[in-house]
Amino acid sequence: MSTNLGKLFEFMSLIGQLKRVKRTGWVLKNVTDPESVSDHMYRMAMLSFLVDPKTGINKDRCIKMSLVHDMAESIVGDLTPSDNVSKDEKFIREEKAMQHITSLVGDEASQEMISLWKEYETQSTAEARFVKDLDRFEMILQAAEYEQLDGRPKALQEFFDSTNGKFQSPQVKEWVEELKRIRQENHKNDKT
Numbered sequence: 001m002s003t004n005l006g007k008l009f010e011f012m013s014l015i016g017q018l019k020r021v022k023r024t025g026w027v028l029k030n031v032t033d034p035e036s037v038s039d040h041m042y043r044m045a046m047l048s049f050l051v052d053p054k055t056g057i058n059k060d061r062c063i064k065m066s067l068v069h070d071m072a073e074s075i076v077g078d079l080t081p082s083d084n085v086s087k088d089e090k091f092i093r094e095e096k097a098m099q100h101i102t103s104l105v106g107d108e109a110s111q112e113m114i115s116l117w118k119e120y121e122t123q124s125t126a127e128a129r130f131v132k133d134l135d136r137f138e139m140i141l142q143a144a145e146y147e148q149l150d151g152r153p154k155a156l157q158e159f160f161d162s163t164n165g166k167f168q169s170p171q172v173k174e175w176v177e178e179l180k181r182i183r184q185e186n187h188k189n190d191k192t
């Protein structure tokens, strides 16, 4: 197998690892059958399709950024705020991982993935800020679903508390309010 093909298959394997990296936040809360990092990124990519065209936010770039934003976790793992790893240290680890993963593919793909990842990490564009909103919204949506699935109302309140007030997109803010209304309704029904 030529070196290039060998590197491509190493890339494919590393990306495949994201299907097996469970999201640590759910593991720590003992939810049933916690999702993987790729599950999380997939729904974010699908939510990107819903971006309001009137915002001028580039939908395709959001889809790509969603699919790239946590790919370093195939090597670094899924670090949570409770892991006490500083933002700087987390960035250093993830940047090193991104350099390695993208070194396995051609220059064009490599530069695009690195550029998308850095744009997200630096929150330097409207697309990056929208995708960060999707990252937080997808997490609380998943938290509400786990509460329902596991019959543990409000068990994951901390995920809602830690994202409170951090959403910037009016569109996503509306989704957050609707999600909280549905969650409250479900909680009321659970009591009856």
Ligand SMILES: Nc1nc2c(ncn2[C@H]2C[C@H](O)[C@@H](COP(=O)(O)O)O2)c(=O)[nH]1
Residues within 6 Å of the ligand: 023, 024, 025, 026, 028, 070, 078, 079, 080, 081, 082, 135, 139, 158, 159, 162
């Ligand atoms: N227990 C908590 N875990 C949290 C919280 N906020 C995020 N997280 C978890 C969720 C993921 O497993 C990980 C980071 O996710 P990224 O998408 O940013 O890589 O941290 C929280 O408030 N409590």
Ligand SMILES: [Mn+2]
Residues within 6 Å of the ligand: 040, 069, 070, 135
């Ligand atoms: Mn994420």
